[in-house]
Amino acid sequence: MSILVNGAPAELPFDPRVSLLDFLRDRLHLHGTKKGCDQGACGACTVLADGERILSCLALAVQYDGRSIVTIEGVGSATDLHSLQQAFIEHDGFQCGYCTPGQICSAIGMADELQRGVPSHVTDDLDAPTMPFSAEEVRERMSGNLCRCGAHNGIIDAIAATFAPSPMPETEAAQ
């Protein structure tokens, strides 16, 4: 049994009880992915599995045999930031930073969902071939990632600055 993590193969744990989150942090020593609530409520543990955002705390590592996982360590590095990471800095997208790796992985997955035309709860027209990139859409689509510092406005602006095809109204990025 093996899994790809940030492009590198790794051996899965023998014990099926090990969550993907604990596997990443305790076995692979990738501490970027954070343990917040450990019960699927906060989004701090969000990683990408074959490009889709998931909660690693509710995933058993063995279930992801043969899959490709990307964590924040695979998104960018201190010397080579992803454009979204740079935007988080420029738009005050965090204070304490604990939720940030999950926010960034989630936003990357969200941008892909928008690109593929996946609708959301606030999408008016389910038949529309393309989804609008609005502040309302981003807020709804990022509702699974909590920030107790209250940096949500900066987070929305950073996401818009990185992924919006044109400036969004109602946000700093549009000014």
Add this chain to the structure above:
Amino acid sequence: MTPLRYARAADASDAVLQAGTGARYLGGGTNLVDLMRETIERPEALVDVSGLAVGIEETANAGLMIGAGTRNTAIAAHPLVRQRYPILSRAILAGASAQIRNMATAGGNLLQRTRCAYFYDESGSRCNKRHVGQGCDALEGFNRNHAILGASDACIAVHPSDMAVALASLDAVVHTRTSKGERQIPLADLHRLPGDRPDIETVLDQGELITAIELPPALRRSTYRKVRDRSSYAFALVSVAGAITVEDGHIRDVRLALGGVAHRPWRARRAEDVLRGGPVGQVAFATAADAELSQARALRHNGFKIELARRTLVAVLEELTGDPA
């Protein structure tokens, strides 16, 4: 988490073969893994069925067959679901978060367990779902989120799914498999009311596997309305799934289901009976809602749900019979 064995099923027949006594089927894990971590669920073995029956196909009678392993996001985003069953897309998108919808399977969504805080409080609260006969601390506790319909002295928990409420209104049929064969169960009959055995939540036998959910052709107009404490990522206080066909000012067919109010998705057949064949209008809507809610019982903190359900039912009927948007 207690020690367990894990095996991935090769196909449905392999899954039911592997699922002996004490085994649980594992879908996306979004509920079961959490419950195992809290030691509320202590399966000896997991049979992973999350890779089976993934996909959506048209049926011969213009319906859809949704494989039980299809992820919630994939169902909500499927072009045929969006076109023909917008109520199902809407219900799914009103539930959980994007990450959870990406993981959770159709079958697992149906079999998720209540989020009653007393059920989750293994060390501190009594719960007849966890231990039959122990008692229920929700009855005299903080029961604002609890059931107003079909509850018992043993259990007042509600079923948490949004998707299942839409499916109940769609007359969906659940396809299952055991080692003895296959059968079909109307979704509205899948979940039980608590009675004196709230630990038995569905009519499924031990080892019975949900393989697919079949949707018959849809009614002309449908919608799903969810009322909750915050606008996203929260369980329903009350939700209403409604579908209707109106001809010449009269209701030819109507299907209504309520969520957040009972131990199972609550098909509002009393309201349907009042409406079917009758005229469209405020009087009929109010009479129908009253007929359904006349059987509701309030606990100490959840009396508001009765009026909320009544008003939400009427609002949904108004929306469905108003001018097309």
